[in-house]
Structure formats: structure tokens, C-alpha cells
Amino acid sequence: MTYNQFVLFCSDIHNRDQVIGKALLRYATEISHRLDSFPGQQYPEAQCASCYSTFLPKRFSSSEQSTMYRLLKILAFACCIVNAASVCSTSKYNQGPRDWLQCSSSNIIEVKSKLTLNLITVSVSGSSIPEIGDFTFVQNASTIENLNFHDCGINSIGNQGFRGLSILKKLSLPYNNLTNLKATWFDDLPNLVQLDLSFNRISYLDPTIYFHLSKLQRLDINDNILTCIPTQNLENIRHLKNIRIQENPLTYQCRARITLWLKNHKVDYATNEDKYRWLDGILWQCLSDLPTDQFADRRMNTCVVSNMFDQLSTILRSSASLATSTQECVPARQTLTQCLQSRNVNKNGDVLMNLLALTHNLAKIPH
Structure with missing residues (x-):
């Protein structure tokens, strides 16, 4: 004070x-x-x-x-x-001549007051910055290459919020409250290589954004609420190598189209965190026979469920041979079965049978 x-x-x-x-x-x-x-x-x-x-x-x-x-x-x-609570410090970035500003528990006024002409990286975390206004970084446009606002509560960015940052290479905005993207944000970012928008509330991607990201190599759009990631104009990102899309409620048809496009263009999208990547083979198969009409999503769902039902049926039919393949385990298995039956435990077989019945009913959607 x-x-x-x-x-x-x-x-x-x-x-x-x-x-x-x-x-x-x-x-x-x-x-x-x-x-x-x-x-x-x-x-x-x-x-x-x-x-x-x-x-x-x-x-x-x-x-x-x-x-x-x-x-x-x-x-x-x-x-x-x-x-x-409010901490900002400046240090040398990678032991070099340029500065690295790190702030936590700050607001945008405090961050702006710490911006110097020698900054190469600005990293802000755990702060209260609901909005990034127009021309916020214009005075540092010729030096900043890395901009990171992590968990800052950002829900709004001005159309000219990143104006002038022509040498910016990495923009990270994870764990905020963004709901959409504006193409104008990227007007002055021709050299952007990495864009991290993960863990927001983004529900729509404008395909025209891709025109502004020609040098982008990595895009993190995971953990949002996207039902579709458009492939239209995606070929404009000619250098894309990695994309993260997991934990979005993508429709079957949309996931099939985006993952097939990424596969054909040798873009890495599969991670251990993506719990649906095992499904992509079925999705691609169903997509190949999918007519383009108003019922496409419905037909796609029917095809996927039917294929999963067939796979589960195959597993169950082969389960008997698996159970007796190792003779020395049979007595132990029988003992365990008797124990489970005496305790009225819901066994894996029961769960699978219920699942099959459910998928069978779902598969009866009329074509």
C-alpha cells in the first residue's frame, strides 16, 4: 500500500x-x-x-x-x-540475455506493470484475469516469443488481444474459461508453432482459424466440450505434427472423419489418455459405407453399436477355451467361482451378458 x-x-x-x-x-x-x-x-x-x-x-x-x-x-x-499472494519475478531465460517474467496470484494490471522491453517469455498462473484486452502486449511485440496464461480464469479476449506479436512461437491458455475462438486473435501470429487451448469450455472451432496457423506444429484442444473438430481447411496447417483431441464429446461421425484425416496425413493424435482410440478402426469402417444424408449420424451410431456387439459376441464365444487353457488353474478357478456364488457377487460374465443385451437393443435402431 x-x-x-x-x-x-x-x-x-x-x-x-x-x-x-x-x-x-x-x-x-x-x-x-x-x-x-x-x-x-x-x-x-x-x-x-x-x-x-x-x-x-x-x-x-x-x-x-x-x-x-x-x-x-x-x-x-x-x-x-x-x-x-501476488508474486512476480524476472529471471534470465535459459541462462541467456533475455528475461522471463513469472507471475502468480496476480491481475492483468500487475502483469502489465512488470512488462519490460527485454522479455522473451511471460508466464502467468493461478491468477484472476477474466479478460485480456486489446493491445495488451503491443509494447513488447518485438520481443515476446512465449506467452502462457495457466489457470487464470480467462473468459474473454479482445479481438486485438494479441495484436503485434508477430514473432510469438508458443501461446498457452490452458485451464481457463474460454468458450470459443476468434480468428482475429491470430491475425498477427504468423510464426505460431504451438497452441495450447486444453481444459477450457470451447464448444466450436471456426474452420477459418486454420488459415492463420500455417506454421503450427502442435495443437492441444483436448478436454473441452467440442462435438466436432472440422477438417475443412485443415490442410492449411501444412506443418502440423501433433494434435491432442481426447476428452471431447465428439460424435462418432466427426471423430471418424478427423482421426482418419490425421492418420492419412501422418499427424500424431493417439495418446494413452485417449480412451476411445481403440474404437477408431470400427469408426473408419463404418464411415467408408456411410451415405451422406440427414440420417448420417443415426446410421453411423447404428453401425458402430452393431460392430461392437459383434466383437463382444466373438469374445464370449471364445471365453470357454480361455478358461480351460491352463489346466493347473482349473481347481483354483472353481474354488473362486464357488466363493463368488456363495456371496452373490455380480461377476464379469453377468456384466458382459447385460452389456450384450443392452447393445443388442441399441443396435435395433431402424435404418
């Missing part, structure tokens, strides 16, 4: 309680030169705990001192909380 902020605070109290207000204003005047001597006119965190006793003037009355003592303890505690 600067001296001027402190005086405004005291004046506000004075309007509500003149006795306490006068005492605090006298106090503010008394210590103004001490506040001004602090770096940046702020209370040093290390001295917060004792600032109220160190600067307490001796010529106030005992009642004034008692009241001020209590108020200043609260102010000192608040000062420590603010200083401890």
Missing part, C-alpha cells in the same frame, strides 16, 4: 468516524517520509509484522494509540497477505 493509498483509506474512515479518522490522518502525515523511503513505496513483507509498532507515534493519546494499534495490526496483516 502506497502512502497516497493509505491517505485515501484514512480519509474514507474519517468520513464515517471523525475521531478515528483524524488520528489516522495524523499518523499518515507522521510516517509519510518513512513510507516514501520504502522500495516502490510499499511495505516490505519482512517488516509487515512490526510496522505498526515501529512507526506508532508517541505523542498520541493512549485511547488514540489503542485504536490505531488495532487498526494498524489489521492493515499490517492485510499488507502481508497481499504481498505474499
